[in-house]
Amino acid sequence: xxxxxxxxxxxxxxxxxxxxxxxxxxxxxxxxxxxxxxxxxxxxxxxxxxxxxxxxxxxxxxxxxxxxxxxxxxxxxxxxxxxxxxxxxxxxxxxxxxxxxxxxxxxxxxxxxxxxxxxxxxxxxxxxxxxxxxxxxxxxxxxxxxxxxxxxxxxxxxx
Numbered sequence: 001x002x003x004x005x006x007x008x009x010x011x012x013x014x015x016x017x018x019x020x021x022x023x024x025x026x027x028x029x030x031x032x033x034x035x036x037x038x039x040x041x042x043x044x045x046x047x048x049x050x051x052x053x054x055x056x057x058x059x060x061x062x063x064x065x066x067x068x069x070x071x072x073x074x075x076x077x078x079x080x081x082x083x084x085x086x087x088x089x090x091x092x093x094x095x096x097x098x099x100x101x102x103x104x105x106x107x108x109x110x111x112x113x114x115x116x117x118x119x120x121x122x123x124x125x126x127x128x129x130x131x132x133x134x135x136x137x138x139x140x141x142x143x144x145x146x147x148x149x150x151x152x153x154x155x156x157x158x159x
Contacts, residue, residue, distance in 0.1 A: 032071055
């Protein structure tokens, strides 16, 4: 999932993805999903190309990429561990959990293990407010997260 070696190849592939969705109603999200599926993130270079093709500003495209926690604007590991940082989780110990997880993994936010297996990302609400703090890895959601539970989740993903 590495970017093409040349900017021309990158631009051509992005144009193909845009063309596949441009005539749909609300094409930006499907375009962003396909780009992220292709490279594991939405490259900065893709955002102005999308904006121009859809008649939007670069700020509008960047706003969508940065707002939705499923989109990344940087490469990540094979697995992404998300810890909720929203208010409900904070009130139930998310800050302490985050510090424990960061220490146990040796990672700060947005960092990836040296072997490329795991990236740690903050997320602002996983929708599990009633059983905070929460975490997510892939399709697995976890409520009432503890360090031990998160470590089992990470180990279960082979990370």
